[in-house]
Each structure stands twice: as C-alpha cells, then as structure tokens.
Amino acid sequence: STTYRVCTLPGDGIGPEIIAEGKKVLAALGEKYDVEFVCEDHLIGGAAIDATEAAGGPVSALPPETLEAAKASEAVLLAAVGGPKWTDTRMGAVRPEQGLLAIRKELGLYLNLRPVRMFDALIDASTLKREVLTGVDLIIVRELTGGLYFGGHERTMGVEGAGVGGTRGEYARDILEYSEYEVDRVVRWAFDAARRRRGVVHSVDKANVLDTSRMWREVAHNIAAEYPDVRLEDMYVDNAAMQLIANPAQFDVLVTENTFGDILSDEASMLTGSLGMLASASLGDGTALYEPSHGSAPDIAGQGIANPIAQILSVELMLRYSFGMDDAADELAAAVTRVLDEGWRTGDIADESTPAEKVLGTAAMGDKIVEAL
Amino acid sequence: STTYRVCTLPGDGIGPEIIAEGKKVLAALGEKYDVEFVCEDHLIGGAAIDATEAAGGPVSALPPETLEAAKASEAVLLAAVGGPKWTDTRMGAVRPEQGLLAIRKELGLYLNLRPVRMFDALIDASTLKREVLTGVDLIIVRELTGGLYFGGHERTMGVEGAGVGGTRGEYARDILEYSEYEVDRVVRWAFDAARRRRGVVHSVDKANVLDTSRMWREVAHNIAAEYPDVRLEDMYVDNAAMQLIANPAQFDVLVTENTFGDILSDEASMLTGSLGMLASASLGDGTALYEPSHGSAPDIAGQGIANPIAQILSVELMLRYSFGMDDAADELAAAVTRVLDEGWRTGDIADESTPAEKVLGTAAMGDKIVEAL
Ligand SMILES: CC(C)[C@H](C(=O)O)[C@@H](O)C(=O)O
Ligand SMILES: CC(C)[C@H](C(=O)O)[C@@H](O)C(=O)O
Numbered sequence: 056s057t058t059y060r061v062c063t064l065p066g067d068g069i070g071p072e073i074i075a076e077g078k079k080v081l082a083a084l085g086e087k088y089d090v091e092f093v094c095e096d097h098l099i100g101g102a103a104i105d106a107t108e109a110a111g112g113p114v115s116a117l118p119p120e121t122l123e124a125a126k127a128s129e130a131v132l133l134a135a136v137g138g139p140k141w142t143d144t145r146m147g148a149v150r151p152e153q154g155l156l157a158i159r160k161e162l163g164l165y166l167n168l169r170p171v172r173m174f175d176a177l178i179d180a181s182t183l184k185r186e187v188l189t190g191v192d193l194i195i196v197r198e199l200t201g202g203l204y205f206g207g208h209e210r211t212m213g214v215e216g217a218g219v220g221g222t223r224g225e226y227a228r229d230i231l232e233y234s235e236y237e238v239d240r241v242v243r244w245a246f247d248a249a250r251r252r253r254g255v256v257h258s259v260d261k262a263n264v265l266d267t268s269r270m271w272r273e274v275a276h277n278i279a280a281e282y283p284d285v286r287l288e289d290m291y292v293d294n295a296a297m298q299l300i301a302n303p304a305q306f307d308v309l310v311t312e313n314t315f316g317d318i319l320s321d322e323a324s325m326l327t328g329s330l331g332m333l334a335s336a337s338l339g340d341g342t343a344l345y346e347p348s349h350g351s352a353p354d355i356a357g358q359g360i361a362n363p364i365a366q367i368l369s370v371e372l373m374l375r376y377s378f379g380m381d382d383a384a385d386e387l388a389a390a391v392t393r394v395l396d397e398g399w400r401t402g403d404i405a406d407e408s409t410p411a412e413k414v415l416g417t418a419a420m421g422d423k424i425v426e427a428l
Numbered sequence: 429s430t431t432y433r434v435c436t437l438p439g440d441g442i443g444p445e446i447i448a449e450g451k452k453v454l455a456a457l458g459e460k461y462d463v464e465f466v467c468e469d470h471l472i473g474g475a476a477i478d479a480t481e482a483a484g485g486p487v488s489a490l491p492p493e494t495l496e497a498a499k500a501s502e503a504v505l506l507a508a509v510g511g512p513k514w515t516d517t518r519m520g521a522v523r524p525e526q527g528l529l530a531i532r533k534e535l536g537l538y539l540n541l542r543p544v545r546m547f548d549a550l551i552d553a554s555t556l557k558r559e560v561l562t563g564v565d566l567i568i569v570r571e572l573t574g575g576l577y578f579g580g581h582e583r584t585m586g587v588e589g590a591g592v593g594g595t596r597g598e599y600a601r602d603i604l605e606y607s608e609y610e611v612d613r614v615v616r617w618a619f620d621a622a623r624r625r626r627g628v629v630h631s632v633d634k635a636n637v638l639d640t641s642r643m644w645r646e647v648a649h650n651i652a653a654e655y656p657d658v659r660l661e662d663m664y665v666d667n668a669a670m671q672l673i674a675n676p677a678q679f680d681v682l683v684t685e686n687t688f689g690d691i692l693s694d695e696a697s698m699l700t701g702s703l704g705m706l707a708s709a710s711l712g713d714g715t716a717l718y719e720p721s722h723g724s725a726p727d728i729a730g731q732g733i734a735n736p737i738a739q740i741l742s743v744e745l746m747l748r749y750s751f752g753m754d755d756a757a758d759e760l761a762a763a764v765t766r767v768l769d770e771g772w773r774t775g776d777i778a779d780e781s782t783p784a785e786k787v788l789g790t791a792a793m794g795d796k797i798v799e800a801l
Contacts, residue, residue: 152636182560182673201592203576203604208639213607219574220607227643231576231602234586234593261687263525266581270600296695297703300555300673314634318691322669330670 058091059378062128062342064121067101067141067151068351069361069417070134076363076421077132077370083425084374084383095128097121099158100136100151100351116154122161130377131162131344134366135351160200164337164344166241167197168248168372169320171303173327176395180328180404183300191326193306194252196245197316199337201237202267204313206230231312233267238274244338245310246282255307257288259295259315271312292319299323324348331362331403334369336376343377345369359416362401364391367424390427399423431464432751435501435715437494440474440514440524441724442734442790443507449736449794450505450743456798457747457756468501470494472531473509473524473724489527495534503750504535504717507739508724533573537710537717539614540570541621541745542693544676546700549768553701553777556673564699566679567625569618570689572710574610575640577686579603604685606640611647617711618683619655628680630661632668632688640685648683665692672696697721704735704776707742709749716750718742732789735774737764740797763800772796 063078065071081092098106100116107115116136125131136151158164171193178185207230213223220226242258249256258275260268272289279287290298292315298305299319303326311319324333333348347365355361368391374384398413405414415423436451438444451467458465471479473489480488489509498504509524531537544566551558580603586596593599615631622629631648633641645662652660663671665688671678672692676699684692697706706721720738728734741764747757771786778787788796 150636156637182557182675183555184557187555204637206601210639210643218605218607220609224608225643226605226607227638227640228579229604229638229640231604232591232599234591234599235597236586236593261690263523264529264577264687265600265602266583267600267602270583270598293690293694296669296691297698300695300698302555314637315691317634317666318669318688321666322673322695325670325673 056089056091058093059130060128061092061094062125062131063094063096064099064131064133065096065102066099066134066136066351067138068135068353068356070136070351072356072359072361072417073347073363073366074132074134076417077366079421079425080367080370080387083428084387087428088380088383090378090380094132095124097124099133099154101138101141103154104141104149104151114149116149116151117157117161122158125158125162125342128342130373131158131342132369132373133344133346135347135349137351138353156204158344159337160205162342162344163200163339165198165200165237166244166338167199167316167335168338169195169197169323169333169335169348171195171323171326171333174332174392174395176392176398177328177332177404180406181326182328183326187303188326190304193303193323194248194308195316195320195323196241196248196308196310197320198237198241198311198313201233202313203229203231206232231265231267231314233270235270235274238271239278242275242278242310245308246278246285249285249308250282253307254284255286255288257290257295257306257309259290259292259309259311259319261292262289263291267312295319296322299326320348329362329404330365331401332364332368334365334372336369336372338376343373345373359418360402361417362403363417363421364401367391367421386428390424393427394423429462429464431466432503433501434465434467435498435504436467436469437472437504437506438469438475439472439507439509439724440511441508441726441729443509443724445729445732445734445790446720446736446739447505447507449790450739452794452798453740453743453760453801456801457760460801461753461756463751463753467505468497470497472506472527474511474514476527477514477522477524487522489522489524490530490534495531498531498535498715501715503746504531504715505742505746506717506719508720508722510724511726529577531717532710533578535715535717536573536712538571538573538610539617539711540572540689540708541711542568542570542696542706542708542721544568544696544699544706547705547765547768549765549771550701550705550777553779554699555701556699560676561699563677566676566696567621567681568689568693568696569614569621569681569683570693571610571614571684571686574606575686576602576604579605604638604640604687606643608643608647611644612651615644615648615651615683618681619651619658622658622681623655626680627657628659628661630663630668630679630682632663632665632682632684632692634665635662636664644685668692669695672699693721702735702777703738704774705737705741707738707745709742709745711749716746718746732791733775734790735776736790736794737774740764740794759801763797766800767796
C-alpha cells in the first residue's frame with residue numbers, strides 16, 4: 056500500500072478542533088482506498104510564536120522545523136492562525152499571519168485556488184436571492200507569492216519634495232510588482248482549468264490605471280492565442296466586484312492579482328452564505344497546502360462547536376490535487392452533500408427551521424461525514 | 429441674486445443626454461431659490477481626444493482650456509467618459525480615463541464621497557434579500573489622489589536578480605504610497621461626517637500585510653482620540669468585501685485607500701440594484717466635482733433611454749457640498765423619491781411588473797422630476 060506523509064498544522068483558535076476532523080476523514084478514506092496517510096503535527100502562527108518565545112530562541116511564526124517538515128511531506132494540511140493574543144501591531148512584533156505568508160513564499164505556492172460551489176441544502180443561508188445563485192459554480196485563481204503582498208514594503212520619514220505632505224511626518228510605500236513569468240504561470244493554470252471546466256476565463260485587472268495590469272492583460276491575451284477552445288474576458292476589478300453579486304453564474308474561472316484575489320474571493324465566499332463551507336488549495340511546483348478559507352474564530356475556540364466542513368473539504372482538494380485520488384475526492388464531496396441534505400448542521404449554518412437534535416458539534420459532524428462515506 | 433458658474437463636462441456615450449437633465453433640474457431649482465447657475469460645456473475624455481486630434485495640437489483627454497474653466501468655476505458637473513472607440517491599450521496612447529484621473533489630481537480632489545442609499549420603491553431590484561437591505565444608509569469615503577493610483581507606475585525589462593523570473597521578459601511595478609498628511613485629511617473628513625450621522629467610522633485597510641495600511645491605522649487611531657463621540661472600527665479589506673454583503677446595515681461611514689475604495693464602492697452600489705441611481709462627489713480644498721457612479725454606456729448612447737437619476741442626484745450633492753443649499757438638495761431628493769414611489773421608471777430599473785406607460789425616456793424622466801419639485 057502507498058504511504059503519504061501529511062504535515063498537519065493546527066495553528067490557533069478552533070484550529071486543533073477542526074483539523075482533528077480532517078484527519079479523521081483522511082484516515083477513513085485511507086482505509087477504504089488502501090493508502091496510508093501519516094500525519095505529523097507542527098507549529099505555526101500564534102502557537103509557534105508562544106513556543107519559540109518560551110524556548111528562549113528567536114521568536115517565529117514559522118519555525119525552521121515546521122518548514123523542514125512541510126518540505127519533506129507530500130502535502131500540508133493547515134487549519135487557521137491568529138487571535139487577539141497576538142495582535143500587537145508595533146513595528147518588529149511577530150504576528151501569526153507572518154507564518155502563513157512565509158510558508159506560501161518558502162514552499163513557492165504561487166497560486167491559490169478557491170472553488171465557490173453552492174450546496175442546495177444551504178442556498179437559503181445566503182443573503183443573495185435564490186434565483187441569482189442557481190448555477191453558480193466558479194473557481195477563483197489568485198496569484199499568491201507576488202503582487203502587492205511581496206513587492207516590498209517600507210516606512211520612511213518625509214523629506215523635502217517627497218510627495219504630498221512634504222516634510223510633514225511619515226511616508227509609507229508598498230510595491231505591486233510582477234514579472235511576465237509570474238503572471239504567465241498563474242494565468243496558464245487558469246486556462247488549463249477552464250479547458251477541463253466550462254471553457255471561460257475572466258482575467259481581472261485594473262488596466263485603466265496600473266502598469267502591472269496592462270502587462271497582465273498582454274500576457275493573458277498571448278496565452279489565449281494558444282487556447283482557441285477557451286474564451287477570455289478581461290474585466291476591471293471594480294466591475295468584477297459588482298458582477299460577482301449581480302450575476303455570479305456568468306463566471307467559470309476567475310484569475311487575478313494577489314490582493315484583488317484576496318478581496319474578491321472573500322466577497323465570493325458570501326454567495327454560499329457561510330465561510331464555514333469553503334476550502335482553498337495553495338499550489339506550486341512542490342508540496343501543496345490546503346486550508347479552510349475561514350479564520351481561527353478565537354471567540355468559539357475550545358467549545359467543540361466549530362464547523363469542520365471547510366477543513367474537510369480542504370482534504371477533498373488535497374486528495375484531488377496532491378494525490379490524484381479523484382474517486383475518493385468525489386466520494387467525500389458526495390458524503391458532505393448527503394449529510395447536509397439530510398438536514399445535519401453545525402451552529403453557524405443552522406437556522407430557525409433546524410430542529411435542535413439536528414445541530415451537531417465539531418466532532419459529531421466529522422463522525423457523520425465519516426459515516427456517510 | 430447669487431450667480432454660480434458650473435463647468436459642465438458631458439464627455440462621451442450617454443454623457444450629453446444625461447447632463448442635459450442635470451442642467452434642467454439645476455435651472456428649475458435656481459429659479460425657485462433665486463440663484464443663477466451659469467453652465468458652460470467643456471471637453472473631456474474621448475470627446476476631448478477627438479477634438480484635440482482634429483485640431484492637430486497635442487492629443488489630450490483633459491485640454492488646458494477645460495482645466496482652466498474648471499478651476500474658474502464654483503463647481504464641476506461631469507457626466508461620463510470612455511467608449512470602445514478609445515480602448516487602444518498600446519503604450520503612449522491617450523485614453524479617456526486619463527482625463528478623469530488628471531482632473532482629480534489637478535483640482536486636488538483628494539476625497540471621493542459615495543452615498544449608498546436605498547430607495548424603497550427599488551428595493552426588489554437588488555440581488556440581495558430585502559431583509560438584508562433594511563436600514564442600509566452608508567457613505568463610502570475613498571481617498572482619491574494618492575494610494576496605488578498615484579505612487580508611480582513603470583515597466584522595465586528583466587535584469588539578473590531582479591525578482592522571480594530573473595531576466596525572462598518584462599517586469600511591471602505600481603507603487604502604493606501615502607504620506608501621513610494625505611491619510612489624515614481624508615480620515616478626518618470621515619470622522620466629521622460620522623459626527624453628523626450615526627457616529628461610526630469603519631477604517632478599512634490591509635494592516636496584516638501593507639505598511640501603508642499600518643500607517644493608515646495609526647493615523648486613524650490618533651484622530652479617533654480627538655473624537656470621543658465617534659466609534660472607530662478597523663476592518664480588513666477582505667472582510668469588508670464580505671460584510672458589505674453579509675450585513676451592510678452595520679456601516680455608517682467607511683473610509684479607505686483609493687483602490688480599495690474603487691472596488692468596495694462598486695460592490696456597495698449593487699446593494700441598490702442599479703448603478704443608475706448612485707452619484708458621487710469628489711471634494712478637495714477648491715472647486716469640487718460631481719458625477720454619476722456609472723460609466724458612459726456606449727451601447728445605449730444616442731437612444732434617449734439612459735437613466736438620468738444618478739446625474740440628477742449628483743446635482744443634489746453639488747447643492748449640498750458646493751453651495752450649502754441643503755433645503756434645495758433635500759427637496760430634490762424628495763422629488764426623486766416621489767417620482768419612483770409613483771412607479772415611474774427608466775428601462776434599466778423597470779421590471780416585469782412595470783406597466784409600459786410608466787417606462788420613461790431620459791428627457792421625460794428629467795421632466796417628471798422637475799415637475800415633482
Ligand atoms: C491572514 C491574511 C494575511 C491572509 C491573506 O491576506 O492572504 C488571508 O486573508 C487569506 O486570504 O488567506
Ligand atoms: C475609470 C476609472 C479610472 C475610475 C477609477 O478607477 O477611479 C472609475 O472606476 C471610478 O471609480 O471613477
């Protein structure tokens with residue numbers, strides 16, 4: 056039987072509770088498909104900050120051991136990082152998110168994939184009308200190791216003639232930078248994905264203002280020439296923010312810059328009514344990373360009530376993209392759908408019509424899904 | 429009687445049609461309030477590109493005469509710029525939007541104000557559920573002459589060691605830059621506005637990634653200390669994109685960076701169901717500029733069917749912010765509401781339940797509103 060090493064990163068808040076359910080599902084599927092998944096926990100985020108601080112070594116949100124372990128694994132399963140304990144915004148303070156940004160960069164995860172898929176059973180949980188949501192099935196492909204996140208950041212004191220404000224106080228600068236190469240690989244991935252889907256790519260930019268966007272648009276059009284079976288649509292980012300609400304069913308594959316993707320994918324997540332249902336895959340040329348789209352929800356941590364479904368769906372993406380186990384992935388997706396169709400809910404996705412006995416805790420929801428497999 | 433000079437900029441597409449209705453309303457109110465509004469048309473956008481090209485002079489989307497006239501006026505009323513005729517994206521080509529960006533910069537319009545207000549009569553036109561929209565009344569304050577739009581843009585060829593991609597092809601860079609001074613004046617304006625409204629400011633940033641955002645946040649907190657009666661909430665831009673759909677009624681005044689504001693204000697416009705209803709004011713220390721939030725809609729230009737309401741509501745903002753004529757502004761807003769309540773519609777905001785005789789063209793809608801005054 057095959058053995059896969061999975062580096063599991065519980066992180067903070069509800070992280071340890073939900074990742075346990077992800078492992079449970081992985082174990083069940085491993086047994087069924089005769090694959091052994093060897094999971095090993097490592098520290099990231101606030102948990103890593105606390106541990107490295109206690110050890111008296113350099114404080115880090117991504118200790119070297121964690122990075123080594125991630126690199127030596129076939130896949131990384133992350134839960135969530137962050138919490139009120141580590142919100143120190145003073146210059147120089149180490150923040151949990153730095154662990155996330157660092158692992159993306161260090162593993163070369165240049166692409167974040169977020170599928171936005173509607174579950175019929177939950178369609179009324181959305182603030183959007185049912186008729187707008189019918190037929191929504193899109194993926195957002197976000198560039199993840201470049202753009203405004205990684206072009207450089209600085210704060211300086213004002214100098215004569217430096218800009219509006221002159222010598223008055225401080226200046227800050229963040230640089231949005233791309234090479235053609237970086238744009239090419241992520242847009243190409245989007246075209247390949249569209250070819251296996253409904254054949255439409257929306258390339259989202261701000262080419263009426265930004266040079267990076269004008270270059271992005273040129274690269275996209277060059278690639279489009281190689282994919283006569285895929286339709287390319289350019290769309291301005293402000294218009295995309297509108298269209299995602301006005302007519303989300305028009306999208307198949309949406310590809311965009313890091314910051315634009317951060318904003319648009321969170322916006323799009325609202326179509327489904329709950330962040331608790333969405334998973335993401337961060338892919339590159341080596342080990343990939345899978346995580347829920349939601350945060351660490353420190354307010355409900357330790358109560359056993361968090362929704363583990365996004366974490367479980369990130370396992371689905373792992374099966375698909377890291378292990379090529381499409382059958383197991385399909386089966387897992389079907390199991391989640393069935394459990395929801397049967398009316399089982401966690402607190403965040405329950406409504407007035409949900410009978411109390413159908414509301415499950417974190418572990419019970421994980422068990423139900425394993426049962427449905 | 430007082431005389432005010434208004435520089436009117438019809439621009440492109442439906443621009444000339446809708447600005448005519450704006451002038452009509454201005455004339456009617458001028459009579460009523462014993463004020464003379466002297467409107468003078470000037471060229472901007474594609475229309476200016478064509479005219480300057482035909483004249484054989486330097487091609488410009490904002491000719492010097494227009495800028496002079498704008499500066500010499502008490503207010504500027506703009507319709508819309510752009511169209512398929514001028515979408516040449518080649519380097520060096522003059523584009524209509526450059527006229528818009530240039531007039532903002534040249535007039536020092538450092539703040540764009542966009543009120544998002546629900547009209548009861550149109551609440552069902554939104555793709556969001558009625559219950560989510562109840563009580564929505566927010567303004568977005570967008571920084572308009574700095575940020576990612578104005579920090580500098582460049583394209584260069586790759587050089588050894590320049591970044592991901594090395595010497596492969598081109599690089600592009602856009603700089604997001606702010607001075608404390610630039611942040612201070614726009615955030616302060618937001619606090620002043622909140623004090624006259626419901627007393628809440630959401631300062632939207634990406635302080636977990638950007639240095640400009642961390643500086644922005646510090647400036648906002650320093651200002652908050654001077655406004656004990658206003659509540660300041662920091663919000664990440666990705667979360668704001670979610671919250672605007674999940675629970676828009678929580679917002680009173682939202683203040684943010686130029687690009688973030690561009691994206692979020694278009695997103696928020698969808699709450700009202702139609703871009704045809706939203707106006708914006710661009711304010712600075714001198715002459716202010718008022719325009720609809722929508723574009724030049726070249727596909728319906730010249731047909732007399734465009735919705736002039738956003739243009740008319742931009743006149744309302746002009747009365748308020750440039751002329752301190754709050755009574756006239758209130759009266760105009762009430763007239764628009766009454767016309768909608770009576771069931772009058774333009775094509776874009778009509779639905780299956782609208783009887784054919786209630787669907788008006790551009791000029792007829794302008795007349796109805798003047799009649800209701
Ligand atoms: C936590 C934060 C740095 C991160 C990001 O902005 O990338 C998060 O919002 C995400 O989308 O994964
Ligand atoms: C046309 C474009 C340059 C402009 C902008 O991005 O500012 C528009 O989207 C706006 O919001 O007024």
